[in-house]
Amino acid sequence: MARAATTGCSVTYAVPSQWQGGFTANVTVTNLGDPVSSWTLTWSFASGQQVTQAWNATASQSGSQVTARNATYNGSLATGATASFGFNGSWSSSNPAPTSFALNGTTCTGAPSTTTTTTSSGSTTSSPTSTSPTSTSPTSTTSVPPSDNPNWGKSLPPADARTSMAYDIVASSSGSGYTPRANECSREIHARYWTYGPDGKVYPTWHPPRDASGCAFGHEHGDDPRTSDLFSTAKWAPFGYTSEVMMSANPGGAHRHEDHVGHKVLAVNNSNVKQGDDGTSFFPPSGTTIAVCDILLKFHQGTHSPDAFTNNAHELIYYNRCSHNDNGQISEARFTALIPNGRPGGFGATDCPGPFNNKFTNVGAAVPADSPSDTRSLGRLITDASCVQAIREGKTHFEVITGTEVPFDTNDLHEFWFSNVSVTTSQLTFNIQPLFYVLNPSRYYDASKPNRLARQVDLCYDGIRGDYCNTVRQITQQTGERVAWDDPRSPFKGTLREFRPGGFTVRNTGPATVYTDVYGRNASTTPFTGSIQQHFSGNHAAVQMFVRGATRDYAANSADRIHAPN
Secondary structure (H helix, E strand, C coil), X not given: CEEEEEECEEEXXXXXXXXXXXXXXXXXXXXXXXXXXXXXXXXXXCCCCEEEEEEXXXXXXXXXXXXXXXXXXXXXXCCCCEEEEEEEEECCCCCCCCCCEEECCEXXXXXXXXXXXXXXXXXXXXXXXXXXXXXCCCCCCCCCCCCCCCCCCCCCCCCCCCECHHHHHHHCCCCCCCCCCCCEXXXXXXXXXXXXXXXXXXXXXXXXXXXXXXXXXXXXCECCHHHCCCHHHHCCCCCCHHHHHHHHHCCCCCCCCCCHHHEEEEEEEEEEEECCCCCCCCCCCCCCEEEEEEEEEEEECCCCCHHHHCCCEEEEEEEEEEXXXXXXXXXXXXXXXXXXXXXXXEEECCCCCCCCCCCEEECCCCCCCCCCCCCCCCCEEEXXXXXXXXXXXXXXXXXXXXXXXXXXXXXXXCEEEECCEEEECCCEEEEEEEEEEECCCCEEECCCCHHHEEEHHHHHHHCCCCHHHHHHHHHHHHHCCCCCCCCCCCCCCCCEXXXXXXXXXXXXXXXXXXXXXXXXXXXXXXXXXXXXXXXXXXXXCCCCCEECCEEEEXXXXXXXXXXXXX
């Protein structure tokens, strides 16, 4: 029996962000032919470009030929329907756009065409229908999105579940979010640690350094959120939710998806807030406790890659509930946003070679390009080569813990990430001033190095002073091996952290539910495209509150085999 089939497609290819040696591309394919239940898009690069990471599709490359296949949730394309995906790539000499694309083998000319095929008289055909929204849809497939994963750590998501790009990066065979080393947990075991986000999609979430089977993941995500008194409300944090909202609301625009290992959790119960504490002293003041707070937060803080040299917007999922001692009133905030840490495009100076100053090192363009600027806090303070030089020269600084002048050493190759975030309406005043401090990051800034990135551990073989390097040199003396930057034996891996939720104010006389954009701006009492639902309650009289948080060493157990990148 003869059957006429209509085929055809059009493709939009855009490069919203490009830097030396790398770029981000967004691709939208429109099916102009008969409905299809799955799709494969192919093209060739003319100048040696390489796809390094893809989302909302699975991408592979052989020579110049690239093949992108649909994800589980966006394979069905009705006539006129579109699917969007993106990828990061590398280039050397130039980066021209591809000139030709093919959908399921049909060259995309922007117009449909009709072909005739013959089938046996006994066969029947039917056109597939799309039951799942495309990846750019902010709407769930159900009226009430699922909100919990009772099989956390035990099994993969349901086959028909919609997955986020953050999850695809971790779980897919071509994803770069988790690549196990020999004797580490498999990608499939890692993919069992997931949760549903507010949009009903599947996201990666917290997992322990080791699986119950005993294998290690090589990285950690901070505190176990189940230890928090707020966990019954907060549940598992969906890592990467804000980036997904940004991508869904603006699929053709620039956005960034943060590396999986940088997501860190802090859980503190019954933290005493002291009267007069403004956070400027290393030690809290003695005296009256004015409030007791429970804090559960997740912040993305990578201390191993060059990204933070330019990118200042990072995901914060923040839950804080404080009981005021004077009248028992509860102040509570549940806030999720990409928060700015200082100005985009660069970073500030730490106290090495000190003191803190207004120096700003401008490195390059931030991603996303519209990243907001925070000028009220000190922002990101990252160690650079001037600190290394100060250590070499034997310069000293005042140590607040001992109250004496001491020489700079490898303990001073650290980082501070400050922020100052507010949400305000005529009825709401919300402000937080968190600080995330890392004592042992694995990289520092050196403009003379490739990607301007240098490794602390390498300094240990050049005679630099400090206990960390003494440990490294001792390993080499005992084994004859040089310790690499991503060796589990290296002490420089971003695991020794001091998290201070910091200043906290919430006064709200209006609705507790408020909606903002992904940057925590444009507050509204009604949802809008690309909005995130927030919660602010309590109207205690204005009082200075500084929440201390905690200091943790997340590599205290050597059996966890944690190593950079972490």
